[in-house]
Amino acid sequence: MAERGAPVRPSGFGARVARAVAATGPLCAGIDPSPSLLDAWGLGDDARGLRAFSLRCVDAFAGVVPVVKPQVAFYERFGAAGYAVLEEVLAAARAAGLLVIADAKRADIGSTTEAYATAWLDPASPLAVHAVTAVPYLGLGALAPLVVAAAAHGSGLLVVVRSSNPEGRTIQEARTEGGTGPAVEDALLAGIAELNRAGTLPAGTVGAVVGATLAPSAFPLSGLGGPVLAPGLGAQGATAADVGVRFAGCPPGSVLANVSRSVLAAGPDEGALAAAARSVRDELAAALARP
């Protein structure tokens, strides 16, 4: 097991994820009420349909997967009415014992990043979640207020480092330091590892989003010191076996593969949704347990 790296220490977001994965498996279920899925479920493309869809997901996934990830854009589509639904869904998910990641991909600097930190990570916020995703185009350092807030509340920040879409490669593979340094994505993974290693944050406060569709990064994920959220399973082309191979070096309980469309397509029946999630979860657990 030496190659798998040291397990995260028993406090902070990393430990929370590890405990949840140990209890319920390595799957994060996306809650993506897109217009096409609302239609496929026979729901209206309105706040009412959004609410029915999302609460059905929470009911179906509670106890079956450890983590859910509502995609914030689909709530923002309905403005304040959509955000009111999102608040209700986040509360329902927390009450059901699920860890909740808001997929918001926020990015900014200074007091604006602080405002995002308050919005998503302050337990007093109506949008409070256990972790939020962020995009580092303005620099990993510009996300510092999110790191500070996550650390203060035992929650997490998941930095999008390697996205699962092909258009992201140009920027994410660009070479730093005038072209002779590490790739942007490797520099970011090293920066995240440094934050997690510094000893000033609860273990595993900062994680990375790393597409399951990609070949391994030059920076070894075994040294990240935080959770990895891996999109790309199912509709985007990666299999559970791919996840097993690509994240083999990560410490036990640090990898969460995300699935959205291919499980949500099993709806609207709650039992069918749960069965679809359970099946992907078990396949993943087996793939990640392989030596």
Next chain:
Amino acid sequence: MAERGAPVRPSGFGARVARAVAATGPLCAGIDPSPSLLDAWGLGDDARGLRAFSLRCVDAFAGVVPVVKPQVAFYERFGAAGYAVLEEVLAAARAAGLLVIADAKRADIGSTTEAYATAWLDPASPLAVHAVTAVPYLGLGALAPLVVAAAAHGSGLLVVVRSSNPEGRTIQEARTEGGTGPAVEDALLAGIAELNRAGTLPAGTVGAVVGATLAPSAFPLSGLGGPVLAPGLGAQGATAADVGVRFAGCPPGSVLANVSRSVLAAGPDEGALAAAARSVRDELAAALARP
């Protein structure tokens, strides 16, 4: 004038900006209801304070500047209640004849980017604005649904290319194509220029956010074919003279410098806010008019 590049054609977001700048000057006024400014204005750090602050800004800036830019994070801090205020503020700004840029810095792929496009650029959305900012970490191509929506509605997409903060340099200056190609920021500016030049979009549909604090980019902004939003004036260190020098090659009416904190600090008095904005606007107009 040959060095200034050709003016944008009379349709689409670029022409809208050019007309507004010709009528009222080259200034975009930020609406940033941060906790510290709410406090400085004697307002509560709640949705009610947020509303009073924002509507005061709209009243003060209407007729004085052509464009306002609410910073979405400060509304998201209050969840659905904050978004309800934002809807009201956007409607008030539109009704006052202001062009409105939502500073949301959104980033995602596929159907999620489509959802953001609906949220911010569909005229039927409660959050509809004339332009929205986006972050290209997942690739300029991943923002395509925002480009398509902007084109369909004569509105704009402003891609954050060169941010005004120092932490952004590592990624934005990284070299594409294995280290031998153009810098990420130059590749993006070239990509935006190509979109604007293709002839399939209304003129000036895609613009760039380019910090006024930075030295000129290698890619000449005179060839962008769309508006430039330049943050960094005032609190972040750039002067009106800097803006004049740094964006000298841009076509007339294509540059909007943004100011937030240094004007907002003049509040809460409406007359004082308007006077502060007018003063910066006139200084900028003079600086940008210099040959």
